[in-house]
Amino acid sequence: MSQFSKVDPLPRWGFRGGFLGLLVLIAWVELTTGFAYQSAQSSGSDKWGPAVAFFFCLLPFFGLLTYKTRWVFSFFRAVKVGVLNLVFIALGAMLGVLIHQENPDNPLPENAISSLAEWQKEGQQSTWDLGQQRAWMFYASGEGGQANFRNAQTFFFYHLIDSLGGTGLLGLKGDPVQEKKEIQRRLSGLDAYLPEIESRFGPELSVAVSSQSETGLETQIHNRRISQLESKWNDSMWNFFVLCDKLDLVRVYRSDWYSCLWATVFLGVLINTFRGGWRRLLKPKKWGFVMTHLGILCVVSGGFWGRIAEERGILNIRVGESSGQFQLYALTEEGRGQFRSFAGDSDGLPFSVKLDGFRADQHDLLDVIYVKKDDLGNFDFEFPLDRQPQERVWENLSLKYDWQTDGVGGTAPLLELHVSQYIPQADILARDDLGFPSEVVAISQADFYHPAAPAIYLEAKVGGKIEASQWLSGAQNELPMRVSYQTPDGQQRMVFLRFREERNKQALPVEWRSKITLLKADSQGHLAPVHAGEIRVNDYLHYEGYRFFQTSHDPNDPLYSGIGVVYDPGLELVLTGLWMVMLGVATVFLVTPLFTRQHRGM
Amino acid sequence: METFSFRSLLELTRVISLGGAFFGFGVSLLWFFPWKSWSGKAEPRWLLTASRLLIVLAGLAFVANICAQTARYFEVMHWPAQTMYEVIPLGTTMGFLSTLVLYAVLGLSKVRGAARGFSDLFVALILLGCGFTLHYVLGLDPTGRALPPALQSYWFSTHITAYMFGYFTFFIATLAAWLHFCFKFWRGILQAKKYPVPARQLWGIGLFTLLPIPFGMHGILLGPGVFLLSGLICSVSLTFPNKLAWFDSWEKGSDRFTWLIFVVGFPFLTAGLIQGGLWAQEAWALYWGWDSKEVSALISWLFYLVYLHLRYVAGWRGEKGMAILLFGGLSVYITFQLFGYMPASQSSLHRYTDMESVPAERMLLPAKDFDEPEIP
Numbered sequence: 001m002s003q004f005s006k007v008d009p010l011p012r013w014g015f016r017g018g019f020l021g022l023l024v025l026i027a028w029v030e031l032t033t034g035f036a037y038q039s040a041q042s043s044g045s046d047k048w049g050p051a052v053a054f055f056f057c058l059l060p061f062f063g064l065l066t067y068k069t070r071w072v073f074s075f076f077r078a079v080k081v082g083v084l085n086l087v088f089i090a091l092g093a094m095l096g097v098l099i100h101q102e103n104p105d106n107p108l109p110e111n112a113i114s115s116l117a118e119w120q121k122e123g124q125q126s127t128w129d130l131g132q133q134r135a136w137m138f139y140a141s142g143e144g145g146q147a148n149f150r151n152a153q154t155f156f157f158y159h160l161i162d163s164l165g166g167t168g169l170l171g172l173k174g175d176p177v178q179e180k181k182e183i184q185r186r187l188s189g190l191d192a193y194l195p196e197i198e199s200r201f202g203p204e205l206s207v208a209v210s211s212q213s214e215t216g217l218e219t220q221i222h223n224r225r226i227s228q229l230e231s232k233w234n235d236s237m238w239n240f241f242v243l244c245d246k247l248d249l250v251r252v253y254r255s256d257w258y259s260c261l262w263a264t265v266f267l268g269v270l271i272n273t274f275r276g277g278w279r280r281l282l283k284p285k286k287w288g289f290v291m292t293h294l295g296i297l298c299v300v301s302g303g304f305w306g307r308i309a310e311e312r313g314i315l316n317i318r319v320g321e322s323s324g325q326f327q328l329y330a331l332t333e334e335g336r337g338q339f340r341s342f343a344g345d346s347d348g349l350p351f352s353v354k355l356d357g358f359r360a361d362q363h364d365l366l367d368v369i370y371v372k373k374d375d376l377g378n379f380d381f382e383f384p385l386d387r388q389p390q391e392r393v394w395e396n397l398s399l400k401y402d403w404q405t406d407g408v409g410g411t412a413p414l415l416e417l418h419v420s421q422y423i424p425q426a427d428i429l430a431r432d433d434l435g436f437p438s439e440v441v442a443i444s445q446a447d448f449y450h451p452a453a454p455a456i457y458l459e460a461k462v463g464g465k466i467e468a469s470q471w472l473s474g475a476q477n478e479l480p481m482r483v484s485y486q487t488p489d490g491q492q493r494m495v496f497l498r499f500r501e502e503r504n505k506q507a508l509p510v511e512w513r514s515k516i517t518l519l520k521a522d523s524q525g526h527l528a529p530v531h532a533g534e535i536r537v538n539d540y541l542h543y544e545g546y547r548f549f550q551t552s553h554d555p556n557d558p559l560y561s562g563i564g565v566v567y568d569p570g571l572e573l574v575l576t577g578l579w580m581v582m583l584g585v586a587t588v589f590l591v592t593p594l595f596t597r598q599h600r601g602m
Numbered sequence: 603m604e605t606f607s608f609r610s611l612l613e614l615t616r617v618i619s620l621g622g623a624f625f626g627f628g629v630s631l632l633w634f635f636p637w638k639s640w641s642g643k644a645e646p647r648w649l650l651t652a653s654r655l656l657i658v659l660a661g662l663a664f665v666a667n668i669c670a671q672t673a674r675y676f677e678v679m680h681w682p683a684q685t686m687y688e689v690i691p692l693g694t695t696m697g698f699l700s701t702l703v704l705y706a707v708l709g710l711s712k713v714r715g716a717a718r719g720f721s722d723l724f725v726a727l728i729l730l731g732c733g734f735t736l737h738y739v740l741g742l743d744p745t746g747r748a749l750p751p752a753l754q755s756y757w758f759s760t761h762i763t764a765y766m767f768g769y770f771t772f773f774i775a776t777l778a779a780w781l782h783f784c785f786k787f788w789r790g791i792l793q794a795k796k797y798p799v800p801a802r803q804l805w806g807i808g809l810f811t812l813l814p815i816p817f818g819m820h821g822i823l824l825g826p827g828v829f830l831l832s833g834l835i836c837s838v839s840l841t842f843p844n845k846l847a848w849f850d851s852w853e854k855g856s857d858r859f860t861w862l863i864f865v866v867g868f869p870f871l872t873a874g875l876i877q878g879g880l881w882a883q884e885a886w887a888l889y890w891g892w893d894s895k896e897v898s899a900l901i902s903w904l905f906y907l908v909y910l911h912l913r914y915v916a917g918w919r920g921e922k923g924m925a926i927l928l929f930g931g932l933s934v935y936i937t938f939q940l941f942g943y944m945p946a947s948q949s950s951l952h953r954y955t956d957m958e959s960v961p962a963e964r965m966l967l968p969a970k971d972f973d974e975p976e977i978p
Contacts, residue, residue, distance in 0.1 A: 079911055079912075079915040079916045080916060082911065083908050083911050083912055083916065086904050086907055086908050086911070087904075087908060089904060090901050090904040090905065090908075093897045093900055093901050093904070094901060096892065096894075096897050096946075097894050097897050097898055097901070097944050097945075098944065098945060099945065100945040100946050101892070101946055104891070104892055142949075146949040147945075147946070147948040147949045151948075152945035152946060152948060153945050155943075155945065155948065156943060156944060156945040159943040160816075160943070163816035163817075163818075163943075182969070182970060185967060185970075186961075186966045186968075186969060187966065188967060189965055189966040189967035190962065190965050190966065192965075193965050202604070202607075203609060204609060204744040204745070204746075207740075207741070207742075207743070207744050208743050208744055208745045209962050209965070211741065211742060211743040211744075211959075212743055212745075212959045212960060212961065212962070213959075213961040213962050213965075213966060214961075215743070215959035216959040216960050216961035217961050217966075219959055220961075253892045303890070312887075312888075363748050384962075384964035384965055385962060385964075386960060386962055386963060386964065387960075392679075392746075392748050394679055400604070508750040508751065509751065510748060510749075510751070511751055511754070512751060536751070537751035537752050537754070537885055538751070538752065538754060538755040538881075538884050538885050539884070540884065540887055549885075549886065549887045550751070551886075564886070564887055566887040566888070571883070571889070574889055575880065575883065575889070578876045578879050578880055578889070579876075579880075581872065582872060582873050582876040582877070585868065585869050585872040585873075586869045586872075586873070588869075589865050589866075589868055589869045590869050593865070
């Protein structure tokens with residue numbers, strides 16, 4: 001008998017075995033981590049519990065690895081196990097999408113939801129602790145502007161039933177057929193306005209008014225029904241909420257079973273990539289494969305590292321202030337804020353952040369308001385729109401209005417506006433008799449942080465001839481430009497053109513930036529600048545392992561800047577891995593076939 | 603209305619696309635016609651010319667759609683991919699481009715006979731899908747919006763364009779797989795003795811026909827629409843001497859056909875997903891925030907990853923693999939269009955494309971109070 005026949009045949013893992021194997025693995029991890037949490041709570045130690053869990057979790061694994069090495073390797077190597085694992089991850093992700101999740105940056109305290117459920121059963125005597133309050137907010141009102149569980153789930157179930165045509169079965173007030181008819185009836189009122197709006201402003205505004213009105217009316221009805229359902233389903237939804245909490249379904253992504261699936265991906269990819277010897281990987285046709293799979297290893301390992309060591313928070317600061325610490329997004333179990341000092345990676349010495357400048361720049365808009373005079377001589381809007389048309393402004397912008405038939409079967413605009421000059425930060429040197437700016441220059445050496453208002457030079461042409469041209473300032477209380485003209489059929493038109501900065505405080509600015517300086521104490525203990533830079537969204541500052549990025553602003557406090565702070569030592573590994581996966585997949589499917597002429601034709 | 607505006611060019615694209623689709627259906631049916639037994643000769647040359655004209659129309663639709671996107675760029679002064687009114691036409695542009703790429707990759711220009719009819723039917727259905735999609739887009743709110751700070755990035759164009767190419771290529775893959783199952787269904791019904799199909803499979807195909815209906819117009823078009831159209835073609839083919847024999851050659855090649863479409867789309871889907879992570883890192887210092895849109899996109903990617911490994915490593919060839927592509931297409935559609943109905947979508951960081959839909963109350967007829975009894 002040959003030597004090879006003495007070796008046990010490699011166990012074959014099919015879907016059934018793989019399914020059971022993964023379930024056992026998940027169950028084991030859940031059991032040991034559950035045990036760890038229990039022992040950590042009872043011993044009052046953060047270290048012993050996880051250590052015991054880690055030991056018990058790995059003990060059977062090492063046992064199997066020692067006595068059933070080939071069995072363990074074949075499990076992680078089996079493609080069907082790997083595929084099942086991906087399916088499990090996808091199913092977990094689906095649960096995460098279909099069930100409203102906790103904020104991963106600021107999770108609820110352990111057992112907060114179950115203790116609230118207990119409180120409810122006990123007869124509602126004591127007052128809520130902070131964890132219970134947060135659990136209730138998560139369920140019923142939403143924390144920090146987030147959607148709440150009850151509303152989010154009702155919203156989803158309602159729309160699911162609605163898409164299947166089952167709204168009538170929900171037993172809600174109001175007849176869905178009647179409500180649909182009512183929407184159409186109300187929308188018919190637009191027929192009197194839309195043709196004129198289209199000829200005056202073009203088809204887009206007409207479609208926008210019609211589409212927004214229809215969607216808006218439908219949304220009103222949907223919201224009313226959802227709110228009815230929220231009250232009607234409150235009890236069942238609460239039970240569903242408690243069940244989801246028990247099964248960790250409101251925190252899928254940070255649950256231990258989900259981490260276990262990702263760890264299995266890591267081991268599967270690791271074993272499959274390096275099986276058959278490393279020389280195999282050097283062949284050019286394997287480069288894409290190697291790059292992709294090594295990339296996945298980097299992403300998963302970097303992600304785990306980040307999960308353990310990451311610190312994420314916000315630095316609330318005003319211009320001129322400096323701070324040596326930032327607040328973590330996650331609160332303590334008792335609901336208190338947690339603060340961390342900035343400590344450099346290279347020398348471990350603390351540093352501070354000073355905010356030198358901040359500005360949120362709003363959009364520049366041009367309102368185009370057609371008006372008419374009533375019998376008493378008062379001006380009124382010609383179109384009863386809730387918001388008169390407004391355009392964003394940039395240099396050389398051309399706008400066309402009032403489309404008239406041109407005699408050759410087409411249409412041509414009667415009024416044309418042209419922004420021939422645009423100055424983002426303007427200095428008005430002189431004004432004419434009416435009060436319009438007559439001499440305007442750009443403020444020299446004004447950087448982004450200069451608060452001066454913009455100005456434009458606007459030309460209005462009627463029938464191809466310049467009717468009016470004027471400097472307009474975007475500052476508050478400036479005069480609008482007025483243009484009057486007559487249409488070919490003798491109708492009088494009057495339009496006001498008002499240039500302004502967006503003043504809706506809820507609107508997102510076009511740009512926001514902070515100028516910061518990082519300070520460190522020198523040998524005499526004096527703070528000295530060690531680094532400086534500017535941060536804006538999509539362009540963060542990196543210093544000693546910390547990343548500073550523009551997160552928020554306060555429309556009521558122009559000097560405040562919310563600067564996000566992240567310390568994540570696994571980040572470089574993850575980013576490298578992401579690039580490797582993207583380039584590796586492109587190499588496998590695009591580059592290699594182009595050179596080998598594979599995948600060509602049927 | 604401006605001649606070279608986004609809207610007018612979209613309308614032109616829609617006309618070319620729908621015109622091309624109906625032209626393609628006609629040409630396709632002519633390829634199925636048994637020319638040899640009727641006239642003793644192979645298909646006439648003009649049929650091949652007409653068939654080539656179909657792909658030229660697809661090319662023209664692509665050019666018109668590109669021009670529309672360019673016009674929109676100048677109308678809003680940013681990469682036109684912020685609202686659904688802009689993103690979906692970007693998708694159809696990528697759909698036309700993908701059709702042209704696949705035409706070359708799949709070698710459709712070289713096939714003749716009933717296989718050519720099949721390829722023309724395939725192209726015609728893509729054009730029909732894009733045409734209907736543009737028809738839907740023209741009814742959406744067209745208001746141009748400024749880019750919020752987070753979207754002002756070089757990733758904005760590449761991330762969304764890569765995704766659109768991936769998405770629309772996978773819609774095409776779903777269509778190809780679905781056509782296979784539909785024809786198989788009808789052949790199993792109409793020629794049950796010669797080509798028996800297990801009852802379980804027939805039920806499965808029947809159920810999948812109904813599954814996309816709640817997805818709206820696109821679902822109805824893909825599910826019952828393609829199902830009935832393939833039934834019509836099969837019924838017509840039954841009157842020809844060779845009956846449904848043309849499906850034999852397609853059946854043999856359908857696995858490779860759908861695989862090649864996957865090969866074209868997958869790198870772009872991956873690029874879209876990864877670029878999203880790289881961009882999120884720059885914008886929010888968070889490469890993966892488990893945002894519901896990100897997770898939804900990950901699920902779609904995992905679908906195709908499962909297909910890749912099962913087909914490439916576990917040897918799942920044929921219908922088992924193609925069934926995954928069917929569900930992959932649904933997953934992509936949910937991520938792209940139905941994500942807004944998911945529970946966590948309301949607090950998602952990816953809700954840039956939504957408009958505030960406020961009815962123009964002062965122009966509407968006053969609301970009726972339903973609680974008041976009507977006076978006879």
